[in-house]
Amino acid sequence: MRVLVTGSQGFIGKNLTLRLQEQPGHEVLRFDRGDSLQDLAERVAQCDAVVHLAGENRPADPAEFMRVNAGLTEALCSALAQAGRPIPLLLASSSQAELDNPYGHSKRVAEEAVTTLSQTQGMPVRIYRLPGVFGKWCRPSYNSVVATFAHRIARDEPVQINDPSTVLRLVYIDDLVSEFLRALAQPEPGLHWGTVAPEYRISLGELAAQLDAFKNVRSSLVSERVGTGLTRALYATYVSYLPPDRFAYDLPRHGDARGVFVEMLKTPDAGQFSYFTAHPGVTRGGHYHHSKTEKFLVIKGQARFGFRHMLTQERYEIITSGEQPQVVETVPGWTHDITNIGDTELLVMLWANEIFDRQRPDTLAQPV
Numbered sequence: 012m013r014v015l016v017t018g019s020q021g022f023i024g025k026n027l028t029l030r031l032q033e034q035p036g037h038e039v040l041r042f043d044r045g046d047s048l049q050d051l052a053e054r055v056a057q058c059d060a061v062v063h064l065a066g067e068n069r070p071a072d073p074a075e076f077m078r079v080n081a082g083l084t085e086a087l088c089s090a091l092a093q094a095g096r097p098i099p100l101l102l103a104s105s106s107q108a109e110l111d112n113p114y115g116h117s118k119r120v121a122e123e124a125v126t127t128l129s130q131t132q133g134m135p136v137r138i139y140r141l142p143g144v145f146g147k148w149c150r151p152s153y154n155s156v157v158a159t160f161a162h163r164i165a166r167d168e169p170v171q172i173n174d175p176s177t178v179l180r181l182v183y184i185d186d187l188v189s190e191f192l193r194a195l196a197q198p199e200p201g202l203h204w205g206t207v208a209p210e211y212r213i214s215l216g217e218l219a220a221q222l223d224a225f226k227n228v229r230s231s232l233v234s235e236r237v238g239t240g241l242t243r244a245l246y247a248t249y250v251s252y253l254p255p256d257r258f259a260y261d262l263p264r265h266g267d268a269r270g271v272f273v274e275m276l277k278t279p280d281a282g283q284f285s286y287f288t289a290h291p292g293v294t295r296g297g298h299y300h301h302s303k304t305e306k307f308l309v310i311k312g313q314a315r316f317g318f319r320h321m322l323t324q325e326r327y328e329i330i331t332s333g334e335q336p337q338v339v340e341t342v343p344g345w346t347h348d349i350t351n352i353g354d355t356e357l358l359v360m361l362w363a364n365e366i367f368d369r370q371r372p373d374t375l376a377q378p379v
Contacts, residue, residue, distance in 0.1 A: 014195065015058035017042040017051075017087065018065030022149040023103060023187065027062060030188050048086050055090040060099040060195050063087055063125075066118075068154045073113045080117035081124070088128040099135040099198035100125060101191055101205070106142045106180065129202040137194050139187075139205040146184025146244070147251035157181065157218065157248060164222045165252040175216025182207045183244040211241040218245075225249045229260045233277045233366070269293045270356070282364040286310070289351040289359070296348035296379075303373045305341040308360040309333050313353035317379040318345045326379075333358070346377040 014031055018024045019041040028039045040054045042065065055061065067079040084102070091098055102125050108118035122138055129136040149155045151162035156179065160170050190207045213221075224235050225246055237246040265272045270288035277283035289295050289312075299321055307316070313332040316339050319325070327345075331337045332353070341347050351357035367374075 012036065012060060012195070013038045013040055013058045015040040015042060015054050015061045017061070017063050017083070019043055021064055022146075022155075023144060023184065024064050025148045026146065026184050027064070027188050027191060030192060034192070051083075051086060052090040052093070055087070055094055055098070058098065060101075060198070061087070061091070062101045062103070062191055062195070064103045066103070066121075068114070076113045076117035077120070080114070081120035084121035085124045088124045091128060091134060092132050097132075097134055097200075099195065100128070100137070101194055102136065102138045104138055104140045106140050108140055126202055133200070135198040135200055137199075137203045137205040139190075139207065141187070141207065142180035142182060142210060144182055144184055144187055146248050149184075149248075151252070156215065157245070158252070160219055160222055161245075161249045161252040164219070164226055165249060165257065166254065167226075170219055172215050172219060175214060175219075177215045178212055179215065179218065181211045181213065181241075182209075183211070183241075183248075185244070209240075211244075213241065221245055222249050231277075232262075232274055232283075233279060236279065269295055277366045282362055283366050285361045285363075287359055287361065289314075289349070289357040291351050291354055291356075293357075294348050294350040297346065298374050298376050299346035300341065300343050300373050300375070302343055303341075304343065304364045306362045307339045307341070307349065308336065309339075310358040310360055312351060312355055312357035314357055314359065315350045315352045316347060317350070318342070318347050319379045320345050321377070346379055348379045 014037060016024055016028055016031070016039055019028050019039070020043045028041070031037045031039050040058050042051050042054055063084065065079070065083055067075045070076065070079075091100065102121065104122050105115070105118045107115040108122060109115065125136050125138060128134050143155060143157070145155055145157035149158035151158040153159075163170050186209065187207050190205065194205060221235070221242065222245065226249075228234055235242055235246065237243050262273050262275060270290055270293060272285065272287040274283060274285040287295065309331050311333040313330070316329040316331070318327040318329075321344050329339055330352070331339060349359065
């Protein structure tokens with residue numbers, strides 16, 4: 012499939028063209044600023060589908076709204092009609108098409124042009140009235156408050172909020188592109204109005220607070236719940252605005268004669284991750300828990316885990332090494348320790364099911 016993407020150098024266009032290039036058997040044809048209407052007609056004649064993203068958002072002259080948003084769309088429709096075959100067309104319109112302003116009016120005219128094309132030529136057309144779209148590669152300080160806030164907060168710069176209660180309607184770029192790919196793969200005859208799901212709502216105040224929380228993870232080590240939904244999408248967006256000199260950050264390192272201990276990441280309700288080392292012959296641990304549990308994974312070296320039941324005095328021993336990945340779990344009510352029985356430094360990854368609380372550590376010293 013040859014897909015013509017107008018506005019391929021814009022925010023949505025960059026994400027869409029990359030995803031299209033990932034699809035086997037797909038070729039991207041591009042139409043961007045600087046190309047002529049003759050170029051547009053030639054590429055329409057070569058393509059199997061069109062995603063029309065090109066548009067004007069913030070021109071110096073308001074007349075550009077009609078010239079680009081309406082005029083270019085009308086020229087595209089003319090080229091599609093002249094192609095003499097049904098070419099699926101996806102139009103990225105805007106929720107502002109419902110508003111009485113120059114931008115909204117130009118978008119309505121564009122919608123009317125593709126509607127007429129579908130009705131008179133039988134072209135498969137799908138119109139998307141998009142709310143705010145956010146994600147990687149969106150231009151900050153332009154037309155996306157998410158991009159502006161993420162860019163500034165990632166650089167420790169202040170953000171300006173006039174009304175924190177203002178609610179934004181948002182869709183995430185990956186969800187939008189996935190919908191475009193679905194619509195291209197399954198074109199339907201006639202005119203249709205497309206939707207992108209899920210659509211999120213968040214206030215400006217909540218948005219700024221969430222992005223600040225992402226930034227603060229590097230000092231608190233307590234991660235936000237970034238695995239699903241809007242928080243996941245906002246986190247991916249925030250991280251995408253980190254400058255390269257902030258890709259890495261240091262962690263506190265606690266060391267003594269036994270080795271080092273480093274905490275990497277903590278979660279609000281799913282424990283924390285850390286690692287430690289031990290020199291040959293060194294034993295670490297020697298304590299038990301009432302409720303806390305842990306998982307140990309030896310990454311390098313050879314270790315002996317010792318266990319003793321606090322009531323029955325039953326003992327148990329496990330030998331493990333980095334040669335064979337194996338998780339060793341600590342069990343409440345059993346005191347336990349770990350000894351480096353190898354000739355090299357022992358490196359162990361550790362997960363505990365809760366963040367260590369110095370006021371209620373649930374860690375009681377008791378030799379095995």
